[in-house]
Amino acid sequence: xxxxxxxxxxxxxxxxxxxxxxxxxxxxxxxxxxxxxxxxxxxxxxxxxxxxxxxxxxxxxxxxxxxxxxxxxxxxxxxxxxxxxxxxxxxxxxxxxxxxxxxxxxxxxxxxxxxxxxxxxxxxxxxxxxxxxxxxxxxxxxxxxxxxxxxxxxxxxxxxxxxxxxxxxxxxxxxxxxxxxxxxxxxxxxxxxxxxxxxxxxxxxxxxxxxxxxxxxxxxxxxxxxxxxxxxxxxxxxxxxxxxxxxxxxxxxxxxxxxxxxxxxxxxxxxxxxxxxxxxxxxxxxxxxxxxxxxxxxxxxxxxxxxxxxxxxxxxxxxxxxxxxxxxxxxxxxxxxxxxxxxxxxxxxxxxxxxxxxxxxxxxxxxxxxxxxxxxxxxxxxxxxxxxxxxxxxxxxxxxxxxxxxxxxxxxxxxxxxxxxxxxxxxxxxxxxxxxxxxxxxxxxxxxxxxxxxxxxxxxxxxxxxxxxxxxxxxxxxxxxxxxxxxxxxxxxxxxxxxxxxxxxxxxxxxxxxxxxxxxxxxxxxxxxxxxxxxxxxxxxxxxxxxxxxxxxxxxxxxxxxxxxxxxxxxxxxxxxxxxxxxxxxxxxxxxxxxxxxxxxxxxxxxxxxxxxxxxxxxxxxxxxxxxxxxxxxxxxxxxxxxxxxxxxxxxxxxxxxxxxxxxxxxxxxxxxxxxxxxxxxxxxxxxxxxxxxxxxxxxxxxxxxxxxxxxxxxxxxxxxxxxxxxxxxxxxxxxxxxxxxxxxxxxxxxxxxxxxxxxxxxxxxxxxxxxxxxxxxxxxxxxxxxxxxxxxxxxxxxxxxxxxxxxxxxxxxxxxxxxxxxxxxxxxxxxxxxxxxxxxxxxxxxxxxxxxxxxxxxxxxxxxxxxxxxxxxxxxxxxxxxxxxxxxxxxxxxxxxxxxxxxxxxxxxxxxxxxxxxxxxxxxxxxxxxxxxxxxxxxxxxxxxxxxxxxxxxxxxxxxxxxxxxxxxxxxxxxxxxxxxxxxxx
Numbered sequence: 001x002x003x004x005x006x007x008x009x010x011x012x013x014x015x016x017x018x019x020x021x022x023x024x025x026x027x028x029x030x031x032x033x034x035x036x037x038x039x040x041x042x043x044x045x046x047x048x049x050x051x052x053x054x055x056x057x058x059x060x061x062x063x064x065x066x067x068x069x070x071x072x073x074x075x076x077x078x079x080x081x082x083x084x085x086x087x088x089x090x091x092x093x094x095x096x097x098x099x100x101x102x103x104x105x106x107x108x109x110x111x112x113x114x115x116x117x118x119x120x121x122x123x124x125x126x127x128x129x130x131x132x133x134x135x136x137x138x139x140x141x142x143x144x145x146x147x148x149x150x151x152x153x154x155x156x157x158x159x160x161x162x163x164x165x166x167x168x169x170x171x172x173x174x175x176x177x178x179x180x181x182x183x184x185x186x187x188x189x190x191x192x193x194x195x196x197x198x199x200x201x202x203x204x205x206x207x208x209x210x211x212x213x214x215x216x217x218x219x220x221x222x223x224x225x226x227x228x229x230x231x232x233x234x235x236x237x238x239x240x241x242x243x244x245x246x247x248x249x250x251x252x253x254x255x256x257x258x259x260x261x262x263x264x265x266x267x268x269x270x271x272x273x274x275x276x277x278x279x280x281x282x283x284x285x286x287x288x289x290x291x292x293x294x295x296x297x298x299x300x301x302x303x304x305x306x307x308x309x310x311x312x313x314x315x316x317x318x319x320x321x322x323x324x325x326x327x328x329x330x331x332x333x334x335x336x337x338x339x340x341x342x343x344x345x346x347x348x349x350x351x352x353x354x355x356x357x358x359x360x361x362x363x364x365x366x367x368x369x370x371x372x373x374x375x376x377x378x379x380x381x382x383x384x385x386x387x388x389x390x391x392x393x394x395x396x397x398x399x400x401x402x403x404x405x406x407x408x409x410x411x412x413x414x415x416x417x418x419x420x421x422x423x424x425x426x427x428x429x430x431x432x433x434x435x436x437x438x439x440x441x442x443x444x445x446x447x448x449x450x451x452x453x454x455x456x457x458x459x460x461x462x463x464x465x466x467x468x469x470x471x472x473x474x475x476x477x478x479x480x481x482x483x484x485x486x487x488x489x490x491x492x493x494x495x496x497x498x499x500x501x502x503x504x505x506x507x508x509x510x511x512x513x514x515x516x517x518x519x520x521x522x523x524x525x526x527x528x529x530x531x532x533x534x535x536x537x538x539x540x541x542x543x544x545x546x547x548x549x550x551x552x553x554x555x556x557x558x559x560x561x562x563x564x565x566x567x568x569x570x571x572x573x574x575x576x577x578x579x580x581x582x583x584x585x586x587x588x589x590x591x592x593x594x595x596x597x598x599x600x601x602x603x604x605x606x607x608x609x610x611x612x613x614x615x616x617x618x619x620x621x622x623x624x625x626x627x628x629x630x631x632x633x634x635x636x637x638x639x640x641x642x643x644x645x646x647x648x649x650x651x652x653x654x655x656x657x658x659x660x661x662x663x664x665x666x667x668x669x670x671x672x673x674x675x676x677x678x679x680x681x682x683x684x685x686x687x688x689x690x691x692x693x694x695x696x697x698x699x700x701x702x703x704x705x706x707x708x709x710x711x712x713x714x715x716x717x718x719x720x721x722x723x724x725x726x727x728x729x730x731x732x733x734x735x736x737x738x739x740x741x742x743x744x745x746x747x748x749x750x751x752x753x754x755x756x757x758x759x760x761x762x763x764x765x766x767x768x769x770x771x772x773x774x775x776x777x778x779x780x781x782x783x784x785x786x787x788x789x790x791x792x793x794x795x796x797x798x799x800x801x802x803x804x805x806x807x808x809x810x811x812x813x814x815x816x817x818x819x820x821x822x823x824x825x826x827x828x829x830x831x832x833x834x835x836x837x838x839x840x841x842x843x844x845x846x847x848x849x850x851x852x853x854x855x856x857x858x859x860x861x862x863x864x865x866x867x868x869x870x871x872x873x874x875x876x877x878x879x880x881x882x883x884x885x886x887x888x889x890x891x892x893x894x895x896x897x898x899x900x901x902x903x904x905x906x907x908x909x910x911x912x913x914x915x916x917x918x919x920x921x922x923x924x925x926x927x928x929x930x931x932x933x934x935x936x937x938x939x940x941x942x943x944x945x946x947x948x949x950x951x952x953x954x955x956x957x958x959x960x961x962x963x964x965x966x967x968x969x970x971x972x973x974x975x976x977x978x979x980x981x982x983x984x985x986x987x
Contacts, residue, residue: 001116001935001966002027002966003077004023006018006019006021006073006075009073009074010070010071011044011065012044014038014041014045015069019987021985026959026982028962028966028967029967030985031986032972032977035972039972039987040940044063046936046938046968047126049072049075049088050113051122051125052094053091053096056094071091072091074087074089079116083102085116087100088100088101098110098113100112120935128926128929130937130940132939170848185837189833189834189837192830193831213807213811217807217811220803220804223800224804227797231793231797234789234793237786238787238790241782241783250759254753257753257756260749261746264745264746267746269727269729270728270739271724274727274736274739274740275736275741275743275744278733281717281721284713284717285714285718288714288717291710292711298699303700309692309696311690314664315664316690317664318665318683321664325654325661329676335647335650336647339651342640342641342644342647345640346641349633349637352633353630356629389599399588402584403584403588406577406584417571424560424564655672658675661675661679662675665678665682728740863887866925867886867887869927869928870885870920870923871883873919873923874917876953877919877920881899883897885897885917886903893905894906896909896917911945912950915945934966936966936967936968938967938970939969939970940970941970941971944973951976955976955979959981
């Protein structure tokens with residue numbers, strides 16, 4: 001699937017936005033935009049059109065238009081199976097109303113779009129075909145089981161559902177049962193069941209006499225058990241004595257058999273079942289002789305029947321021809337009907353051709369009409385010329401309107417220029433105003449504000465200097481005072497009175513000179529301040545009058561300059577209108593050339609169609625279409641003629657074959673259907689006769705073979721009979737039969753004795769060989785005595801059962817009387833609830849185990865292939881710096897092997913190398929699930945941490961990947977754009 005164009009009606013910040021994708025045999029498209037330009041909005045738009053808008057219940061942004069305009073848009077795509085399609089989705093139901101438009105005008109809906117997208121949902125698409133730098137933030141923390149689960153579930157549910165399914169099953173298990181918890185449902189039910197069992201025990205204790213009744217029932221049950229054991233022993237003894245008494249006749253009969261066997265002659269050498277064997281051999285020999293005689297009679301009868309069967313071989317020889325004619329009869333009728341239809345169609349087409357010829361006013365023959373050029377390219381060219389003719393007429397109207405507008409604008413521009421020239425100052429007036437302004441400017445060169453600043457500065461300097469002077473004098477006076485006081489004290493102490501007088505005089509003079517105000521700098525500052533004050537006072541008196549005059553003159557000059565600028569602008573505008581006017585004149589000339597060329601083309605086609613030169617282009621096009629229809633009709637008529645001729649030849653061949661069949665079967669004066677019917681009937685009759693003769697011949701052969709085999713068997717049985725008599729050491733069969741009767745009697749005695757012994761052996765409680773018959777111990781009196789004891793035990797058992805049933809009824813009444821029965825019912829209900837919850841917990845446990853088995857299978861079968869593909873991509877991205885990727889079961893994360901053999905964990909790699917590993921894994925995942933529907937891959941600025949070399953490597957890999965997938969790469973980094981060998985789309 002290739003995206004050709006995005007058309008956004010209203011989505012987020014976009015309104016009526018078109019984003020075309022270039023078609024230069026390169027499926028890698030780079031979309032550049034600064035921050036907040038709308039890249040994320042565009043990515044969301046593509047996914048929303050494919051999979052539906054986000055619902056209001058979801059946290060995902062819906063990107064609804066801010067001005068409440070039309071919500072949605074369409075995507076133009078190209079597929080190998082359906083060609084170019086348009087997918088349009090607008091507001092409607094929760095995820096929007098979607099329509100898929102075909103090139104032939106068909107429209108499909110949401111179900112077809114899901115099929116077109118390979119049944120991928122939005123989450124799966126984002127997990128496989130759309131990723132950014134934050135797509136696998138915890139890749140460093142995944143161990144082998146989690147990686148297998150991630151790769152399996154991400155291809156089904158997306159990376160957000162990585163551990164969701166497994167955790168959800170665990171949570172559901174813990175909601176039902178937790179070994180150390182009390183809140184889960186099963187824990188709570190078990191706790192309630194235990195509590196109610198305790199309550200049931202308490203209820204039992206509260207029932208009066210309940211325990212005593214239970215003890216009494218147990219005593220009766222023990223007594224009943226003793227009585228039943230006694231009864232069982234008596235039954236066994238009674239059965240034993242009765243059985244032995246019933247076996248006494250058999251024991252006596254066995255003794256008689258032994259006596260008879262000792263009297264009879266020994267026949268051990270007589271063959272077993274000798275008489276039976278002799279009878280069988282004699283019977284079989286007799287039967288065979290009878291069968292041989294019967295078969296000989298049947299053979300003679302079959303020979304007579306064969307002589308009376310007469311089969312016509314010439315009719316049977318035509319069976320293949322008849323079969324062929326029968327199989328093709330319906331085809332013959334169909335072709336005959338088709339032949340008649342062709343004749344009718346030819347007649348109708350000739351009438352239509354005549355009608356079109358009248359419309360075209362042609363008296364040309366069919367061949368002449370076919371020779372006229374009316375190909376589809378010529379028709380398309382004519383349509384183009386007619387369309388161009390109509391456009392030229394519309395263009396003429398447009399040029400007329402543009403010409404009138406340009407002329408009006410040019411006239412208005414000239415009028416405006418004249419008006420502005422009239423408002424300009426005369427040359428003498430402007431020169432006088434400029435001279436006066438120059439004089440005033442000279443007098444105003446001295447800036448009043450600067451003078452004021454200078455005056456204020458002089459005032460500040462004077463004040464500051466005087467302040468410094470006073471501070472300096474104060475410091476000097478203090479120093480002199482301290483020095484004088486020290487000297488005075490010293491002279492007074494030493495009594496140097498002359499020095500004291502000198503110090504006093506010197507101090508007075510020094511103080512005078514220090515405090516004398518004759519500083520020249522202060523004097524200059526004072527004079528300068530006074531001069532500036534006088535100047536400012538004089539300027540202030542004349543400022544108002546001069547300012548009014550200056551403003552008036554300056555306004556006149558500025559207005560005049562403004563009018564000149566407006567005149568210049570209007571001149572430029574006038575020149576523009578003149579150029580526009582000239583261009584319209586040029587377009588008029590070009591239009592006339594195009595119109596003349598168009599008319600010549602249409603006249604040439606009209607001439608080829610034998611139409612007048614003044615015929616309208618629309619009529620020329622209509623005549624051309626009629627000519628095409630006539631040519632199609634003529635070609636169709638010729639095809640029907642050829643088809644009718646071929647059918648006629650086939651019908652003639654079929655008729656010749658029917659005549660040949662009629663000749664073989666001697667059928668005259670019949671139609672094709674009757675010939676085939678009569679010949680088929682004759683063929684069936686002859687085939688029946690042939691089959692009958694064949695069956696008789698086969699039966700004769702079988703009977704002759706059977707006779708030969710029976711004679712061989714008869715000879716065999718005669719030989720076996722002689723051998724049997726010799727084995728019994730007899731001279732003939734009569735002596736053999738006498739000895740056989742003795743052997744049979746002896747055999748009967750042995751069988752009778754054996755049967756008696758078997759009967760006695762079945763009584764495993766009797767030793768036959770050592771058994772001594774003591775008839776006194778098994779008399780009827782002894783048996784009757786045992787029966788009376790047994791009746792006494794039965795009566796005692798009945799009395800105990802009666803007492804026990806009364807006790808059970810009393811116990812049940814106590815149990816049904818109150819709390820005890822209610823608690824038992826409640827306990828049974830709780831047990832049912834516990835069983836149901838236990839089943840649910842078992843189902844969840846089984847589901848969790850099956851999920852683990854499925855993930856493990858996916859990890860073992862699919863993960864090695866995916867890692868092998870990822871190794872190739874990772875090696876390419878790192879310029880062969882790394883060559884292997886491992887995910888051992890004992891490790892907690894990925895391990896990569898560098899080209900020098902050193903291995904690193906994923907968390908030991910740099911951030912950029914980890915991101916390159918992630919890109920390799922994601923591309924390998926997309927490659928591993930490649931199927932009939934190949935969806936576009938969307939990447940959002942995933943290479944910001946790569947250096948320039950590896951950035952170029954990943955871009956080269958994307959170009960290679962784009963040979964199978966369309967890749968849309970969003971970026972806000974302008975320096976990456978020159979690296980791509982494709983055009984950039986800016987938004």
